[in-house]
Amino acid sequence: xxxxxxxxxxxxxxxxxxxxxxxxxxxxxxxxxxxxxxxxxxxxxxxxxxxxxxxxxxxxxxxxxxxxxxxxxxxxxxxxxxxxxxxxxxxxxxxxxxxxxxxxxxxxxxxxxxxxxxxxxxxxxxxxxxxxxxxxxxxxxxxxxxxxxxxxxxxxxxxxxxxxxxxxxxxxxxxxxxxxxxxxxxxxxxxxxxxxxxxxxxxxxxxxxxxxxxxxxxxxxxxxxxxxxxxxxxxxxxxxxxxxxxxxxxxxxxxxxxxxxxxxxxxxxxxxxxxxxxxxxxxxxxxxxxxxxxxxxxxxxxxxxxxxxxxxxxxxxxxxxxxxxxxxxxxxxxxxxxxxxxxxxxxxxxxxxxxxxxxxxxxxxxxxxxxxxxxxxxxxxxxxxxxxxxxxxxxxxxxxxxxxxxxxxxxxxxxxxxxxxxxxxxxxxxxxxxxxxxxxxxxxx
Numbered sequence: 001x002x003x004x005x006x007x008x009x010x011x012x013x014x015x016x017x018x019x020x021x022x023x024x025x026x027x028x029x030x031x032x033x034x035x036x037x038x039x040x041x042x043x044x045x046x047x048x049x050x051x052x053x054x055x056x057x058x059x060x061x062x063x064x065x066x067x068x069x070x071x072x073x074x075x076x077x078x079x080x081x082x083x084x085x086x087x088x089x090x091x092x093x094x095x096x097x098x099x100x101x102x103x104x105x106x107x108x109x110x111x112x113x114x115x116x117x118x119x120x121x122x123x124x125x126x127x128x129x130x131x132x133x134x135x136x137x138x139x140x141x142x143x144x145x146x147x148x149x150x151x152x153x154x155x156x157x158x159x160x161x162x163x164x165x166x167x168x169x170x171x172x173x174x175x176x177x178x179x180x181x182x183x184x185x186x187x188x189x190x191x192x193x194x195x196x197x198x199x200x201x202x203x204x205x206x207x208x209x210x211x212x213x214x215x216x217x218x219x220x221x222x223x224x225x226x227x228x229x230x231x232x233x234x235x236x237x238x239x240x241x242x243x244x245x246x247x248x249x250x251x252x253x254x255x256x257x258x259x260x261x262x263x264x265x266x267x268x269x270x271x272x273x274x275x276x277x278x279x280x281x282x283x284x285x286x287x288x289x290x291x292x293x294x295x296x297x298x299x300x301x302x303x304x305x306x307x308x309x310x311x312x313x314x315x316x317x318x319x320x321x322x323x324x325x326x327x328x329x330x331x332x333x334x335x336x337x338x339x340x341x342x343x344x345x346x347x348x349x350x351x352x353x354x355x356x357x358x359x360x361x362x363x364x365x366x367x368x369x370x371x372x373x374x375x376x377x378x379x380x381x382x383x384x385x386x387x388x389x390x391x392x393x394x395x396x397x398x399x400x401x402x403x404x405x406x407x408x409x410x411x412x413x414x415x416x417x418x419x420x421x422x423x424x425x426x427x428x429x430x431x432x433x434x435x436x437x438x439x440x441x442x443x444x445x
Contacts, residue, residue: 005394006381008112009411010099017410017432018113022070026120029293030067033124033139034060040137052133059134062127066120075105076119081129085338088352089122092343114380117292118343125289138290144300147260148307155264158193159315162268165190166275183276184236190269191232191404191439192220197265198257198370198406199434226436228407228423229389229414234441235365238400242364243278252279253363253399255340256286257370259300266369267304267323274331281331283363288336292372298334302327335359345379347394360398367402374405374438378413389414389440399444406437414440 011022041056069076078090092115096106108116128134165186168179224230242250252273254266270282287295305327308320326332339353350357360366368377378392392413393401410431412420423430430436 005379006383008099008114009380009382009409010111010113011109011116012099019109021113022108022116026117027067027071030063030070030120030124032143034063034067036139036142037063040134055131055133059127059131063124066123066127070108070120073107073109075107076111076116079122079126081126083125083129085342088338088342088344093119112380114345114375115343118341121289121291122341122343128290138297138299140290140293141300144259144294145303147294148264148304151261151264152311152313154261155316156313158265158268159313159319161186161189162272162319163315165272186272187236187239188232189220190265190272191235192223194265194269194367194369195227195404195437195439196220196223196406197262198404198437223437227439228412228419228436229416229438229440231402231441232439235402235439238365238402238441238443239273239278242400246280246364248280250279251281251283251363253283253285253360253366255366255368255373256284256296256301257373258294259296259304260294262369263296263301263304264308268319270332271319271322271326274326279364281333283333283335285335285337285340287340288338289341291341295372298336301334345376345394346396347379349396350398357398363399365400365402366398367404369404371405371408374403375409375411377401377403378411380411383411383413385412385415385420386417387413390442393442397442397444401442401444403438403440405440406434407431408434412438414438 009016009018011019013019037056037060041053041060044050044053044056068074076093076096078093079086093106096111096115098104098106098110099112100110111119124139128137128139168182242252252270254270256263256266266284270284273279274282284296284301286298286301288297290297305320305323308316309324311317311320323332327334337353337356339349339356342352344352368374377396378389379394381392383392389403407430412431423436427433427435
C-alpha cells in the first residue's frame, strides 16, 4: 500500500475512548469476573467440593493481581499457559515497545488499545486455562444467557417476519418479477435487523443487561437516518452476482460478534438467504475462547439453537428446528480459528494465518459483525473519517467484504465530507454510544 497508516489508538490520549475503556470499563469487567469466580468458590464449598473451591480462590487471586497491574499501569508480561496461540501472542508482546518513547517496555496505557484490550481477555482465559477443574469455564456464560432470555419479544417479532418471508412463493412470471423486488425489500429489513442487533453488546455496557432491542419493524425506518454510510445496495448486487455465478456453490460467511439477540438476527438473515436459494451454505466464524464478554463461541451458538427449539413460542421453535437441521445437513457450518482472538488486525491475516485467509477467499460474501471486527478491519487507527473503507482495509481482500457495525469506539472511515460534523452537532457521543451505524462494502478487487 502507498503511504503509511495512521497511528494506533491507545490510552495515552486521556480524552479518548481508549483511555476511558482501559481506566474504567476494563477494570469493571474484570471485577465482575472476579465476582463470578468468588460465587463459584462459595458454591463449590457448599457442595463439599473443597479442591474446586480452593482452585476458584486461586483464580480470584490471579485476576485480582491482574486488575492491580492494569490500574497501576504495570509492564505487560508474556502469556504462560501453553495454549495453541501462545507463540503468536508472545511474539506480539516481545516485539512491543512503549508508545511513550519507542524504547521502554510496554505498559497498559502505552500499548495500542486493540492489543491491550484483547490482552485483558487473553489473561482472563490464561487464569482459567492453567487450572485443573475450570479449564473450559466461561465466566461470561451467565450474562450471555440472561441477555438471550431477555430478548423474547423482539425475537418473536422477527421470527414471524422470517417465517412469513420464507413461505411466500410466486405463482406466475409477473409475480416472480414483483417477487424479486419484494425479495430485496425483505432482505433490507432483515439486514437492518442484523445491523441494529449489534447494539446489544455486553462489553460496551461492562456486562450490564441491555434492554433496548428492536421490537417492531417500524423502528427501523426511524433508524435509517442514523446509518451514516449505507452501502446495502452494493451488498445486494453482490448477492445477486454470487447467486448467478456460483452454480450451486454460493457461500456466505459471517464473522460473528455478540451472542444473544444479535446472533439470533444473524441466524434469521442466514435462514432467509438460504431459503431463497441466494446462497447454498453459510459459514459462521466463532471465537474459540471466552471473549469480550458477549462474543459468540461454538457452545453459545449451539446453546442458542437448542433454546430456540425449546421455546414456548411455536414460531421461534420452528426456526430452532430448521437451524438444527441445517447444522446436520451442512448448510450451516460452524468454524473456529485462533486468529479471531489474536490482537492482530486483519491486514496481517494473510501472512500470519494463510490457511484462514485462503478459506475466506472461497466465500462470495464475508459479513463482519460489530465494533471489534470493524476495528480490526481498519487497523484500530486514527484514520480521517472520509478515508475510503477500501484503503483502510490495507490490503485485506480475501473476498467481497461487508462491515455491519454500530459505532462504539472513536474511529470510523468512509463518511461523506461534512457528515461527521453534522452528526457531532446532533450528538457529542455519536462515535461511542451505539446509536449510529455504518453498512460498508468493498469488492474483492
